Amino acid sequence: MKFFRKIITDVKARRHIEAYVVTLVVGSFAVVSVVDDIVPLSLKWAALLSGVGLLVYRITLPEDRDQGGDFLHDRASFDSVPISVAFANARDIRVFAPSAVNLLSPHACEILRTSVLNRRGGSVRVVILDPRETEAVKIASRQLDQSVRYQIQNLPGALESMIDRLGAMSGWQVAGSFGYRLFPYNPGFSLVIIDPETTHGRVIVEIHGFRNQSTFARMHLELTRERNERWYSYWIEQFESLWDAAAVTQRPAVSEQSPVDTVEAPD
Known part of the structure; x- marks a missing residue:
């Protein structure tokens, strides 16, 4: 096949x-x-x-390369094609990150609201660390904050801010569906998946590493099905496994609910 x-x-x-x-x-x-x-x-x-x-x-031809160029980057690659631009034309966004505070800025969230979530069938799913898992957050903070030479933020504070942001997004009255869940520990990578079931789908994997010069110096791999179907499918399955294992979050108390994928969190 x-x-x-x-x-x-x-x-x-x-x-x-x-x-x-x-x-x-x-x-x-x-x-x-x-x-x-x-x-x-x-x-x-x-x-x-x-x-x-x-x-x-x-x-006599040179080895085939993807027209998008090299697949190894750092976050500076988003300067040429901002991730918010990719969000604006998408219908299916899946994110896993320890806090996602850099990715899901207020501006990016507004773009999601007016594009992906404004479309029937549009879907945004987000998984971040569970702030209640204090020991796991401390370990993740040692890796992500204390090992960075030029630190500009801290994970516990970023998590607190993002929980408020995601909770607010859960109450939006939108045509698409939004859901977020909480994972108990950091597996050492972040994921951004854009329209994975389409021919133009992208999977962006960030490897956290250790002793980075800055948060933006971490290595990124940008995969497409065309370039490497095996690893493209692998990382999509990784997100689905994270999503299934993560704790679902409590539905916000609003009068009319948008079709969000949230229920009461288990004990």
Whole structure:
């Protein structure tokens, strides 16, 4: 199935069309050549030489690269294409981060409200650390705050601010659905997933590391299904596993609820 899916993806993207055409022609000639004299010898030689010529030509080409460029970045890559721009055209956003305070700024949240959450079928799901897990937050803070040479924020304070922000977003009256959950410890990475079920889907993985010069110096991997289907699917599954294992949050007390994915938190 992966083989046929790759062919379909390549054809939609108009890549390697000449290779598929020559392969189809040569394959067809090979099949009908089982019966003698159906295909003239001249056509058989033409197909064979075309295949050899194409093979030699492709050897001279540089290794294929994704048109988006290198997939290894730091947060500076968002300066050229801000993440808020990607949010504005999306229908499905999934986020996991210790606090998500840098990603889900007030401006980014407003963009989510007027774009993704303003569409029927739009969905935003967020998982952050559970501030009630004090020991886990302390350990995460040692890694994320105390190991940064030029610290500008602290995790406990960021979590408190983000809990208030996400709680307010849960009460929005919007056409789409919004939900957030709380995870008990930091697994060492952050995730931003944008429209994962589409051909233009993106998965951005941030590796937290240790002794970073700054928060914005952490390594980012930007994956697409086209570039590496295995790891693209892997990180999507990672988010779903985090979402399923996280504690659901209490529904805010408002008169009319938007279709948020929140229920009373378990003990």
